[in-house]
Amino acid sequence: MKRLLVALACLAGAARADVLWLTIVGDRTDPNADTIEMNPIAVSRHGASVVMEIRVSRSIVRTSNDGVQFRSYRGEVGFDCVQGTARFLRSQFYAEPLWRVPLQELRYPSDQVRPMEFRLFEPNPRDKVIKAACGR
Numbered sequence: 001m002k003r004l005l006v007a008l009a010c011l012a013g014a015a016r017a018d019v020l021w022l023t024i025v026g027d028r029t030d031p032n033a034d035t036i037e038m039n040p041i042a043v044s045r046h047g048a049s050v051v052m053e054i055r056v057s058r059s060i061v062r063t064s065n066d067g068v069q070f071r072s073y074r075g076e077v078g079f080d081c082v083q084g085t086a087r088f089l090r091s092q093f094y095a096e097p098l099w100r101v102p103l104q105e106l107r108y109p110s111d112q113v114r115p116m117e118f119r120l121f122e123p124n125p126r127d128k129v130i131k132a133a134c135g136r
Contacts, residue, residue, distance in 0.1 A: 021055065022132075024125050031097035034059050036118060036125060038132065048081040051089065052133050054116070057097045064093065065114065068104055071097045077116050081134035086116035086126075 019039055021028065026035025039053035057072040064070060075091040088108055095101040108114045118124050 024129060024132075025121060026057070028057075028098070031057070032059050033057070034121060036121070036129070038129060042133075043076060048134075050079040050081060050133050051076055052079065053077075054129070055099060056118070057099065059097075062119075064091070066106055068093045068106070070094060070103060072099050074099055077133075079130060079133040081130075084127075084130055084134075086130050086133070088114040088116060 019041055021037035022040050024036040024038055026033040026037075028035055028037060035057040037055050039055075043051040043053060045051075053074065054077050055072070055074040058070075061069055061071055064073075070093040072094040073091050074094075076089045077086050078089050079086045090105065090107045091114070092105045093103045095103050116126060116129070118126055
């Protein structure tokens with residue numbers, strides 16, 4: 001029985017690591033594409049609040065609101081499904097596209113709101129991502 005539990009725990013961890021990301025915009029294999037992806041498995045759900053993972057790869061070097069220069073980032077986003085809003089809770093920035101060469105991780109407490117925005121994406125998929133996260 002103990003072996004079965006250990007095997008199931010390993011499988012659950014492996015399944016989480018091998019999740020196929022949902023591509024909202026772009027091409028996950030092209031380092032020169034502007035790409036947004038969402039992990040379809042929620043990190044957590046509490047009532048009308050959902051936390052999900054988002055990752056973005058940019059075609060050129062960008063600078064975050066916190067002054068970090070990056071080509072891609074991955075973050076946890078908190079969605080308020082009643083208000084229809086989303087904010088980053090944590091961001092991991094990367095020097096290279098497609099989430100390679102980690103640079104810096106930032107965490108945003110409740111008094112440091114970083115709204116989920118996809119600057120210079122046209123059309124901007126922000127509302128589409130919120131609807132997907134909230135199951136609307």
